[in-house]
Amino acid sequence: MNTYRVERWTRSGRVTVGAAAAALLMLALLPVLASGLVIDKLTTLFIYVLLAVMWNLLAGYAGLVSVGQQAFFGVGGYLALRLVDAGMAPYLALLVGAAGAGIAAIPISTFALRLRGGEFAIAMWVIAEVLRIVVMFDPLVQGETGTSLLALNALDPELRRNLTYWLGLGSVALMLSATFWLLRSRIGATAQAIRDDEEAAASIGIDVMRIKQIIFVLAAFGCALAGTIWLASAITFLPRTNFGVQWTVFMLFMVLVGGLKTFEGPIVGAVLFFLLQEIFGDFGVWYLTGLGAIAVGFALYLPDGLWGTWRQRTGIDLLSGGFMLRWPLSEANDE
């Protein structure tokens, strides 16, 4: 009688996926109903969600704390600018630019991923700075002055707003699905093993470098997508803003507050960050000081974040990445 069934889809998991699909459909149709302001705000929210989920994938699941993800945010936008300058259609260029930044992450990863902990964190920061300086040498960017994606101004503003919105929504849907799939796959399990003990993982035959590389490149692509969507909604490209370390501060806040090492946490964190930005954004530096202090507070006293704590208290998990072992008896109780 000691047979049990391995279950991957919980009831809550199926319900959540169904609800997410319904929400996606509704959000996709939203531009028909909602005002331009709402669409713009939601596009910003999508950028935050993308950044948070990508940073959590890197730090929470692979144990790679990068202070330099703004490198890909900036490079994606820069490549898009270059491609548009070379005559590519703007929205195609945004996607290809992000993909280009993902490809650029491959050579960077072979170098950076050999570093550990804080060394990796700061080396990534240096790489972001180097890329910023190199991009500023490009006459198209004009150094500190920056430039604009003027080709987008040729489009009807209404259409442009909606296209950017759909690009953001599509990117979020794509990257969330990819992350979810990745985390449930063998790669997700091995990545967490590496995070918890790299030597032990290597000793049981895990190709540490390769697993880290896959996650690093995916996270770079996601951040680059966020960067190109940002470029499409802001139009301007300012090297110091697009390559600014503040993006990483935001990612840190969203992931720590929402819940490091959980799938849903960063999304919760992004929504919360978005709301805080809307309410307190006008307070400027003191608001930013508060964000930093809250992030430190969460790191010290609530390291699992809001979602992680909620999950521990209630045992409710919307989307499980784990394996459920069910005895026939408990299954009968469950149904």
Add this chain to the structure above:
Amino acid sequence: MLDALIQGILLGGYYAILAAGLSLMFGVVRFINLAHGDLAIFGAYLVLFAVEVLGLSPWVAVAAVVPVMALLGWVLQATLFARTTRGGFLLPLLTTFGLGAVLQNGMFGLFGSDTRSLGNHIGNLSWASWQLPFGISVGQLPVITFAVAVTVLGTLQLVLSFSKLGRAIRATSSDPEAAELSGIDARAVHRAAAAIAVALAGLAGAFLAMRALINPYAGPAQLIFAFEAVVIGGIGSLWGTLIGGIVLGVAQSFGATISAQGFQLAGHLVFLGVLGVRLYLAHRRNLGGWRSVLRLPIPPPKPVPPLQSATSEGQS
């Protein structure tokens, strides 16, 4: 050309003061304080405050601020850092990065966004120079900075080699558990190391403010430079930070002769180059990775933490 070389070497003195604290923290408490640069800038603002508001003379202000910074380091270690280092390697990075954001924006709120400098409070020292043979002139302030750096590193070396605290620090840095078994309070040693590190950051910040303009967001760049000096010179080596600082300073100084952006770029490239060579050597030797190449003690294996995400989800 020779001018750039001399300037670069003297600049290395500043980096050595800044980097020594970072290196000490990394060697003893075993984490990289991502707020180190921001603490340096905070020290500079404290000196500015003491000079402009309290009316102290600049050098008295520096002498007063260094102990205050040491106290701050002690308190930070006792309250924040000690808590985070218990939670694995992720939390110290996240916490100190968050602390950096707090410091930057807090300083912006308190002191405003204007770039400031101690330069106009130290009389002609900021531009005065000594004439050497062959028509070479060296700035007095850089020479003083360099001399202070050598003095600081020498004193630190003496303390580490001969004092009781130094022995405790060395013992804790090579094996915290064994040190505790021998009756050393590792937590007190960590607090002492943090106090020294933050005091040095403050001292470096004061010298930076005498030489250049600072603003509340100048910290991250200083952290990067300090880290580069540490890595170039070899992690865990006290005099290595001076060598690393000099190499970095010379690279930046030559880079600056090419273009304004070249100052930073050249430093970064030298750093990445050194790192690349190190990694390649480690790869070739294939002996315990790059810690052994940097002659760092290899940390004892960590106890396996209980699996969190995978198993706790399984309970639902």
